[in-house]
Amino acid sequence: MLPTEDRFTRLPAPPYYAVIFSSQRTDRDAAGYDEASARMVELVRQQPGFLGFESTRDGAGFGITVAYFDSEDAIRHWRNNAEHAEARREGHRSWYDHFELRIARVERAYGGVRREQDAP
Amino acid sequence: MLPTEDRFTRLPAPPYYAVIFSSQRTDRDAAGYDEASARMVELVRQQPGFLGFESTRDGAGFGITVAYFDSEDAIRHWRNNAEHAEARREGHRSWYDHFELRIARVERAYGGVRREQDAP
Numbered sequence: 001m002l003p004t005e006d007r008f009t010r011l012p013a014p015p016y017y018a019v020i021f022s023s024q025r026t027d028r029d030a031a032g033y034d035e036a037s038a039r040m041v042e043l044v045r046q047q048p049g050f051l052g053f054e055s056t057r058d059g060a061g062f063g064i065t066v067a068y069f070d071s072e073d074a075i076r077h078w079r080n081n082a083e084h085a086e087a088r089r090e091g092h093r094s095w096y097d098h099f100e101l102r103i104a105r106v107e108r109a110y111g112g113v114r115r116e117q118d119a120p
Numbered sequence: 121m122l123p124t125e126d127r128f129t130r131l132p133a134p135p136y137y138a139v140i141f142s143s144q145r146t147d148r149d150a151a152g153y154d155e156a157s158a159r160m161v162e163l164v165r166q167q168p169g170f171l172g173f174e175s176t177r178d179g180a181g182f183g184i185t186v187a188y189f190d191s192e193d194a195i196r197h198w199r200n201n202a203e204h205a206e207a208r209r210e211g212h213r214s215w216y217d218h219f220e221l222r223i224a225r226v227e228r229a230y231g232g233v234r235r236e237q238d239a240p
Contacts, residue, residue, distance in 0.1 A: 007144060008218060008220055014222075020186055022127075022174045022176075022186070024127060024128075026234070054184060054220075056142075056176055056177060056178045056184050057178055058177055059178075059179065062127045064175075064176050064186065066140055066184065092232055093234075096234060097233070098233045100230075100231035101230055101231060102138065102228070103227055103228045103229070104138050104224035106140075106222045106224040107223055107225060108222070109220070109222040109223070110220075111218070111219055112216075112218070112219055114212065114213075114217050114218065
């Protein structure tokens, strides 16, 4: 199992923005998809206003990624990135059977980590 | 592979609200967790203002569920459901090593389905 903490992103106090991307992968071009995914992570980390992301996909190819940004301007800036636009085109053409994208303003947030003393 | 369309939820035009729940499962009590999950789905579908949800979890136990509601009141109502509160307590105690919850107002949404003529 991967180290737990790596999968969660640390975010500032709300408000901030979430881009919620759900997608069903085709079974095509796994290598091209993996390479583009890694490149998009590298690129988005350089975007001004990017706060972090969480992502998972099950064995049937259904995935949800939520990326967080500090403003709508930051989302627009990322959307207009030329390499990102080309990756989206390839996504629509080849990698995804279906995707849904929702852009939302996060208003409240909380979380918890299980305490060791809770373990039986 | 599961039928693709079953994994996506159909939503009205924004605005509406999203509860973004990311979690790392422990490896404990798979049967109890599965039973409670199925019961929560059954219950939330009866909640006034519930619009739908999407959910996925990978082989390492990291999952994201996004549930959609038509208002903050509907979220509050679901939060106050007694069976749901008991399931959350058991989640903190036993099922989740770590979880994060973010409540957001969805402002824009769009999606796409790959057209057959795009296939090679």
